[in-house]
Amino acid sequence: MTFPLLPRSQWMRAIAAADEARVVALAARLASDLQATPSAPPRAGLALLRLRESVMLDTFYLGEIPVASARVSLLAPDGRRVEGGAIVLDDSGDLAVALAVLDGVLAHDLPGARDVEGLLREGQAEIDGVARVRGAMLARTRVDFSLMAEVGNGDDA
Amino acid sequence: MSYVAIRGGAEAIAQSNRLLDAVRALGGDQASIEVEMIERQMPILHGRVLSEGGLYHPTLAALALKQSLGDPLEAAFMLRAYRSTQPRLATTPIHDTSRMRLIRRISAAFKDIPGGQMLGPTPDYLQRLFRFDLIEEDRTMFTSLAREWLGNLPDDAVPATFPKVIDALRAEGLLAPASPQDAEPFDITRAPLVFPVPRSAALATMARGETGGLLALAYSNMRGYGDVHPTVGELRVGYLPILLPHPATGELIEAGEVLITECEIVAMYEDTGNGGKPTLTLGYGACFGHNEVKAIAMAILDRSMQAGITHGPRNPSEDPEFVLLHVDGIESMGFCTHYKMPHYITFQSDLDRLRTTQKKHAQKAEEKFHAR
Known part of the structure; x- marks a missing residue:
């Protein structure tokens, strides 16, 4: 498997699905090691969810969702400062900061990137497990409402 | 419509609020229902609160149900109240x-x-049998x-x-x-x-x-x-x-x-x-x-x-x-339940008008009687 195992657009979802206590602990350690500083204050609040309905293709707001986001600057071993960022459906700015640290470490292959990748794998395995259960919900309840005239008196096959 | 402030009752109101919380625990030694249990084991009720509150916050929706003793209208009201305290950070791109x-x-x-x-x-396809x-x-x-x-x-x-x-x-x-x-x-x-x-x-x-x-x-x-x-x-x-x-x-x-x-x-x-x-x-x-x-x-x-x-x-x-x-459940519930709150002045005004009208009615009847 190549490093990292997912495109960056999927990292937040995967890491956020891993054990939160371990995510926060790893981020705290790496933030200290890499002298993390906020590029902008972390923010927590709401976002309007804009949806395109499917009959007349109008857009409307379905409701609001909690959103937390953060941007951090990390000191790379070569002396450069690089950035990480995170935005997640949550109301904790602290969690967003932790995720931003891990995002920056992974994006720039900084020391600790393999540890972050471990969390990524753990989270992705969680997501895969949920997807498998959802797939089973569909597969086990697939229905064929055949007309009586077509199948006689028997039940579904 | 006008409202008149009332005084008094602070202690009774405080006790009532405490009682509302204590009602959950009175009459048994059960464990407190966990918020995650509400989210997972009552997903339909929970989803109703999410949508009527207009805020997709699963944990707070479950907490609201716990705090409101399972009242979906009150729970949705809590979500609406919470959302009104939060900053608007963004509008999402159009989702399909x-x-x-x-x-x-x-x-x-x-x-x-x-x-x-x-x-x-x-x-x-259930038969609704227990x-x-x-x-x-x-x-x-x-x-x-x-x-x-x-x-x-x-x-x-x-x-x-x-x-x-x-x-x-x-x-x-x-x-x-x-x-x-x-x-x-x-x-x-x-x-x-x-x-x-x-x-x-x-x-x-x-x-x-x-x-x-x-x-x-x-x-x-x-x-x-x-x-x-x-x-x-x-x-x-x-x-x-x-x-x-x-x-x-x-x-x-x-x-x-x-x-x-x-x-x-x-x-x-x-x-x-x-x-x-x-x-x-x-x-x-x-x-x-x-x-x-x-x-x-x-x-x-x-x-x-x-x-x-x-x-x-x-x-x-x-x-x-x-x-x-x-x-809208919050608006209609609010209007409906506000009728429980003290309306002593407006109701006394209604009674005053009724008594005056009855008095006039009696006077007219008496005048009619004497005019015969």
């Missing part, structure tokens, strides 16, 4: 529900739909439910996303052509409804409307005060991935997912009015959580209000003002 990761998908219009029909979790064994359900029995269901999961891969049924109808020319409209939607959280309102305001109002209110008005149309005659083209329940821009790169990333229910109803066909061929008419409903009654009722009301806008309202469910001003 064709990306939903489904757990249920049915059509009443066609038995064969692209990708097939999947019942998912539904009470539709299962008394659940009264004695212990932890072992409960955990074995999931373990047994999860055993031998099928290996055959089922796609998580499916094409829309109405796309096939549109491709066949049975629906009026539609092109994407990207006008900024009406934000009902920031602006009052002043009629006429755009369709985006109607959809947003119904999306956080009260399930029973929407159902009652849609039912009036079903029973005869209207003529939508709906067929459910497609009803789907699933998780919509939420895409937001990465704070550092600007690239859209998946920030999480929300459970939604979506329904498209197909109604009677109509002439397009511009010389084109007749086409089927449609209605749309969607809401947070798993709430099929709400999504179907909303779709019927969307269709009925469109008919009312086109032809003039012929019944209550076709009148956007009537529908949209009466489906």
